[in-house]
Amino acid sequence: MATRSRTGNNTSGCESTNNTERLITKVCATFTSQLEEKFDVEFEKINDRHSEMSRALGTLRSDCTGNTKKIQNLEPRVDHLEQLQKRRSVRILGLTESENENPVETLIDFLDQYLNVSCEIRDVNAVFRVKGTERNSGPRVLLLIFTRLLLKQSVMSANKAMFKGSNILVYEDLTKEVYQLLRLTKKKYGPRNVWSSSGKVFVKSGDTKKCISSRDDIM
Known part of the structure; x- marks a missing residue:
């Protein structure tokens, strides 16, 4: 094999x-x-x-x-x-608020008693209480809108000596941006030297008056 x-x-x-x-x-x-x-x-x-x-x-x-x-x-x-839109509007802070009050009557009485400004119901387009950002307690802000710009100007230029030293403040109704600009300007230059008029912020420094248009103007 x-x-x-x-x-x-x-x-x-x-x-x-x-x-x-x-x-x-x-x-x-x-x-x-x-x-x-x-x-x-x-x-x-x-x-x-x-x-x-x-x-x-x-x-x-x-x-x-x-x-x-x-x-x-x-x-x-x-x-x-x-x-x-706010040019005829005014805010009143610190005005006593009562239960079931009539805001229009409260406003008319205040203008007559403290500012010697004559106002009738027909002169008011709207008036109501609002929760303002200025205070966390106390009476709510009284917001009023006049029918005539001239009456608003009369209120803003009226002598406010009657409620000097009280908690009452009368100021223009401002937009959020203008209001913040007003606060910042007051913080730098002092509240006595700063004010608003016709929705614009002004500051007095010495003998000069300047309009503050933006936050850059504060620097």
Whole structure:
């Protein structure tokens, strides 16, 4: 009987193993190449998308900056228009508030008794109590709107010596921005040297009078 050579078997087995390894290497290389190609394609898509988003974000930022500037330019105009709506309005702080009071009668009596200003019901467009920011307790602010600007000016220019030393204050109805400007100006120059007139803030320094138009004017 013929006997196979062990050497031949080993050689054949080694060649088979080498062929298998080469096949696996080739398959892996092909798969890796295909995977790299797909990755490159997807990466390009992601990169393109990122560039688009970056451009869109840049446009959005530019638009936001432009809108912010527009808003900043509009704010003074809006505040001016709001102040014009308040040009016939006056606030009275510290005026005793009674239960079931008639605000119109309270106002008319106050103007006649303390300011010597004659006022009738027809001269008042509206009058009511509001919760002011000036005080946390005590009577609510009496807000009144005259039908005539001249009457409002008479009230603001009237001699207020009758209630000097009391808690009563009579002042213009101001927008939030103008009111804050008034407070800041008083804080720097002192309340006796600062006042408002026709919705504008003024300060007296020595013999000069200056209009404070913005917070930059206080510096």
